[in-house]
Amino acid sequence: MTTPFLHINGIRKTYGDVVATDHVELSIAEGEFMTFLGPSGSGKSTTLYILAGFQDPTAGDIKLRGQSILRTPSHKRNIGMVFQRYTLFPHLSVGENVAFPLRVRRMGQAEVAAKVKRALSLVRLDGFEDRMPAKMSGGQQQRVALARALVYDPPVLLMDEPLSALDKKLREEIQFEIRRIHQETGVTILYVTHDQEEALRLSDRIAIFNRGKIEQVGTGPELYANPATHFVADFIGDSAFLSGRLATLQGGRAAIRFEGGQQIVDVPLHGAGQEGQAADLMLRPERMELTPEAGPAGASLPVTVQDITFLGNCTSVAARTDWGDALTVRLNFGHPLAGRVARGDRLNVRWSPEAAHAFVRS
Amino acid sequence: MLLDFDKLGAWKWALSAICAVMALFLLLPILFIVALSFGSSRWLIFPPPGWTLKWYEELFADPRWIGAALTSAKIGVIVMVFSVALGLLASLALVRGTFRGRAVLRAFFLTPMVLPVVIVAVALYAAFLRLGLNGTLPGFVIAHLIVALPFAIITISGALETFDPSIEDAAILCGASPWEARLRVTLPGIRHGLFSAAIFSFLISWDEVVLAIFMASPSLQTLPVKVWTTLRQDLTPVIAAASTLLVALTVILMIVAALIRKGKSE
Ligand SMILES: Nc1ncnc2c1ncn2[C@@H]1O[C@H](COP(=O)(O)OP(=O)(O)OP(=O)(O)O)[C@@H](O)[C@H]1O
Ligand SMILES: [Mg+2]
Numbered sequence: 001m002t003t004p005f006l007h008i009n010g011i012r013k014t015y016g017d018v019v020a021t022d023h024v025e026l027s028i029a030e031g032e033f034m035t036f037l038g039p040s041g042s043g044k045s046t047t048l049y050i051l052a053g054f055q056d057p058t059a060g061d062i063k064l065r066g067q068s069i070l071r072t073p074s075h076k077r078n079i080g081m082v083f084q085r086y087t088l089f090p091h092l093s094v095g096e097n098v099a100f101p102l103r104v105r106r107m108g109q110a111e112v113a114a115k116v117k118r119a120l121s122l123v124r125l126d127g128f129e130d131r132m133p134a135k136m137s138g139g140q141q142q143r144v145a146l147a148r149a150l151v152y153d154p155p156v157l158l159m160d161e162p163l164s165a166l167d168k169k170l171r172e173e174i175q176f177e178i179r180r181i182h183q184e185t186g187v188t189i190l191y192v193t194h195d196q197e198e199a200l201r202l203s204d205r206i207a208i209f210n211r212g213k214i215e216q217v218g219t220g221p222e223l224y225a226n227p228a229t230h231f232v233a234d235f236i237g238d239s240a241f242l243s244g245r246l247a248t249l250q251g252g253r254a255a256i257r258f259e260g261g262q263q264i265v266d267v268p269l270h271g272a273g274q275e276g277q278a279a280d281l282m283l284r285p286e287r288m289e290l291t292p293e294a295g296p297a298g299a300s301l302p303v304t305v306q307d308i309t310f311l312g313n314c315t316s317v318a319a320r321t322d323w324g325d326a327l328t329v330r331l332n333f334g335h336p337l338a339g340r341v342a343r344g345d346r347l348n349v350r351w352s353p354e355a356a357h358a359f360v361r362s
Numbered sequence: 363m364l365l366d367f368d369k370l371g372a373w374k375w376a377l378s379a380i381c382a383v384m385a386l387f388l389l390l391p392i393l394f395i396v397a398l399s400f401g402s403s404r405w406l407i408f409p410p411p412g413w414t415l416k417w418y419e420e421l422f423a424d425p426r427w428i429g430a431a432l433t434s435a436k437i438g439v440i441v442m443v444f445s446v447a448l449g450l451l452a453s454l455a456l457v458r459g460t461f462r463g464r465a466v467l468r469a470f471f472l473t474p475m476v477l478p479v480v481i482v483a484v485a486l487y488a489a490f491l492r493l494g495l496n497g498t499l500p501g502f503v504i505a506h507l508i509v510a511l512p513f514a515i516i517t518i519s520g521a522l523e524t525f526d527p528s529i530e531d532a533a534i535l536c537g538a539s540p541w542e543a544r545l546r547v548t549l550p551g552i553r554h555g556l557f558s559a560a561i562f563s564f565l566i567s568w569d570e571v572v573l574a575i576f577m578a579s580p581s582l583q584t585l586p587v588k589v590w591t592t593l594r595q596d597l598t599p600v601i602a603a604a605s606t607l608l609v610a611l612t613v614i615l616m617i618v619a620a621l622i623r624k625g626k627s628e
Contacts, residue, residue, distance in 0.1 A: 075536075075542075076537075079535060085526055086526075087526065089550075100536050100538075104536060104537045104546075148532075149535075
C-alpha cells in the first residue's frame with residue numbers, strides 16, 4: 001500500500017477524565033475534501049486542533065506525506081486554517097491581513113502584492129485591499145480569512161465550522177464558493193461541521209464522529225445507503241426508527257417482531273445480535289409510501305394518522321404504529337391521497353426493500 | 363433599561379439638579395484655585411480685586427519650581443514605561459496563562475489598591491532606609507510603580523480579555539512564532555488598553571503626594587511635594603499657579619484618555 005497523503009494515526013486526547021478523541025484513524029488523499037460531521041462535543045475540533053498543533057495528542061501520530069508533523073511547532077507546519085470565529089487582525093486592512101503570512105515569510109514586495117491580488121480574486125473580493133475588517137460583513141470577513149489561509153499555498157486547509165455564524169442563505173452562497181475554490185486550487189481540505197446538509201453538499205468523503213470516535217467514513221451516498229451503525233443512520237437523513245426484537249437471523253439478514261406480533265422479514269442487519277435482542281427497524285422517508293389497502297405481508301405495516309402538514313411541494317403525514325412508534329411519510333404534491341387523508345385514518349405504510357435496515361440496539 | 367431617564371417625569375429635574383450640585387461641589391475648589399492664580403492680590407483674596415499673570419512669571423522664573431516640575435515629569439514618564447511593560451507581562455500571564463493559582467496571583471497584584479497609601483509609604487520608607495533608596499530617583503519610581511501597577515494590570519488585562527485568542531492562533535498558523543504573533547497582532551489589537559494604562563500610570567505618579575513626601579529629599583522633590591512644603595512656609599498665589607498647571611495637565615490627559623476610549627468603541 002502506498003503511504004497516504006495525510007494519515008491521522010490512532011489519535012487519542014484526554015483532558016483529565018474527559019476523553020475528547022479516542023483512537024481516531026483516518027487516511028486522506030491529496031486534494032480530497034474530507035468533512036468531520038458529528039454532534040457537539042464529539043471531538044471534531046480537538047482532532048483539527050491537534051493537526052494545527054494547538055493541542056498535543058495523548059497518544060497517536062499524524063503524518064503528512066509519511067513524515068510525522070507532531071514535533072513541528074504550529075507556526076512551522078505551513079497549514080492553513082479558517083476558524084469558527086472572526087479572526088482577521090483588526091488593526092490591519094484586508095490587503096495587509098492577506099499579506100501577513102507572506103510578510104512573516106519575508107517575501108519581496110512585488111511578489112506579495114501579486115499574491116494578495118490573486119488570493120482576493122480567488123474569493124471574489126477584488127479591490128477590497130484597503131477596507132478595514134470592522135467595515136465588512138461576516139461573510140466577507142470569512143472569505144478574507146479564507147484568502148489569508150490560502151495565500152501561502154498550504155498543503156492542507158483546516159476549516160472549523162467557518163460558516164456557523166452566518167445566516168442560511170449566505171451560508172449556502174459561501175458553501176458554493178468553497179466548492180469552487182477547492183476545485184480551482186486542488187488544496188486538501190479538512191472541514192468540520194455539525195450540519196449534515198453542509199457536509200453532503202461540500203465533501204468528497206465524510207467522517208461521522210460520535211463521542212470521540214469515528215463511526216463511519218464514506219461518501220455521502222455510501223453513508224446514506226449503507227449506514228454502519230444506528231448512530232450514522234440516525235444522523236444522516238430524517239429516518240424513522242421502529243423498536244422491536246430480533247425474531248430470526250440468517251446470513252446477515254433478519255426478521256423483526258414488534259409488540260403485538262407483527263413481523264417484518266428479510267432486512268439487512270447491522271451489528272452483531274442474537275434472537276430476542278432489542279433492535280430497531282430504520283425506514284428512509286422518501287422510500288415509504290402510504291396506501292389505503294394492505295401491503296405485502298412482512299414488508300408493510302398498518303398505521304394511524306396523527307397529523308397532516310402542508311409544506312408546499314409535499315404534504316407531511318405524521319403517523320403512529322399500533323405500538324406507539326412515530327414515523328413521518330411525505331406525499332408529493334398531487335398525490336391521490338394528499339387532499340383526502342385525515343386525522344385518525346387507518347392506512348398502510350409500505351417501502352421498497354433497500355429502504356429498510358435493522359440495527360441491533362446497543 | 364430598568365430606570366429609563368426619559369420616563370422619570372418630575373424626578374428627571376430633581377436628578378439633574380442633584381448632578382449639577384455634585385459637579386459644582388467637586389469643581390468649585392479647583393475653579394477657586396484657578397481664579398486665585400490669576401488674581402492680583404498677594405493674599406489669596408476672593409473674589410480677586412484684579413487680574414494678572416505675574417504669579418506665573420514668578421513661577422517660571424524660580425528654578426526650584428521648574429526643577430520640581432521636571433522631576434515630576436521625569437518620574438512620571440519612567441513610572442509610565444515600567445508600569446505598562448510590567449503590566450503587560452503580568453496581564454499576559456494572568457489572562458493567557460493556564461497555571462494554577464492565577465486568581466490568587468491576580469488578587470495579590472491588586473492589593474496596593476486597597477491598602478492605605480500611608481501604610482505603603484511607611485513600609486517603603488523603612489525598607490528603603492536600609493537600601494539607601496530614600497530621596498533617590500529609583501526610590502520614587504519604585505514607590506509610584508507600586509500604586510500605578512495595579513491600574514495598569516486592570517486596564518491591560520481588561521483589553522486582553524476582550525481580544526479573542528483565536529486571532530493570535532490564526533497569526534501563529536500564518537507562520538508567526540508565538541512572540542511574533544503577540545508583538546505584531548495582539549499588541550496592536552490591545553493598543554487602546556496600553557495607551558489608557560500609560561496615561562493613568564503617568565497621572566497616578568504625577569498627582570501622588572503621600573509617597574512622594576516620604577521619598578522626597580531637599581534636592582529631589584516632585585511638584586505636589588513642592589506645593590505642599592511651600593504651602594507650609596508661605597501662602598503665596600504662586601502655589602495657586604503651580605496647582606493650576608498641575609490640574610491642567612491632568613485634565614488634558616484625562617480628555618486624551620476619554621478620546622481613546624471613545625475611538626475604541628466606534
Ligand atoms: N480544553 C479542554 N479542557 C477540557 N475538556 C475539553 C477541552 N477541549 C475540549 N474538551 C472536551 O473534549 C470533548 C470534545 O470537544 P471538541 O471541541 O473536540 O468537540 P466538537 O466536536 O468540536 O464539538 P462542537 O461541535 O461543539 O464544536 C468535549 O467533551 C469537550 O468538553
Ligand atoms: Mg468544535
